[in-house]
Amino acid sequence: MSGHLGELFVKVCEVIIADRRIQAVLFDFDGTLADTAADLGNAMNSVLHAHGRVPLPLSTLRPHTSQGARGMIKASFGYGVDHADYAALKNEFLAVYEKTLLAHTRLFDGMQDVLDLLSAKHIAWGIITNKHSRFSIPIMQGLALGEQVLVCGDTTAHAKPHPEPLLYAAAKLGVAPECCAYVGDAGTDMQAAQAAGMLAIAAAWGFIPPGDSVDSWPFDLCCATPTELGTLLTSLKSNSLP
DSSP: OOHHHHHHHHHHHHHHHHHHTOOEEEEOTBTTTEEOHHHHHHHHHHHHHHTTOOOOOHHHHGGGGGGHHHHHHHHHHOOOTTSTTHHHHHHHHHHHHHTTTTSSOEEOTTHHHHHHHHHHTTOEEEEEOSSOHHHHHHHHHHHTOOOSOEEOTTTSSSOTTSSHHHHHHHHHHTOOGGGEEEEESSHHHHHHHHHTTOEEEEETTSOOOTTOOGGGSOOSEEESSHHHHHHHHTTSOOOOOO
């Protein structure tokens, strides 16, 4: 955004954030904080090759990565979760992926600046992902992000879009849900945020599958880039949360 439209956007966002008294910012991981598409895509192509199928361009697989194994298998083999071969393919895919979790995975450009801003303002932040701890913990350790809470797909009884993982994170931080913002690149992220009573911020730079649209998500605010998110979060007041 630029000119008066951009200025208006920022002012409206500042009012919303001030009204919500945001004290903590929580993030989805794949497609929001980090670009994990190459590692996931390469793992899927290894499985395709093992089954005598032609590997797919990473650009074809990329939009499906936020949906995890379910989305990748559907995009690659055309199989849904009810297919007889789905479970075996899922296990095979995850076993391959586990060996190359950090080969290419990196934060999106501008996202480190966002995390540095939160740290400078003493704003608590954490990660809530549907990726299981088997994968999430080694990745977080490898990236050394310094998150104050990590909620994985197997941390709570329910995964997103259920609000339980978000409420669990807020409780761990000691922050009321209504004083938290959740940033994610899927409609299910926004559903979870609103169900938890958090400010829902859509990450429009993420992995959005064909047929889906950010405009159809129930968000409160939407940012096109991590840099725009950083601009939005500059309006947060500093606090002294641990």
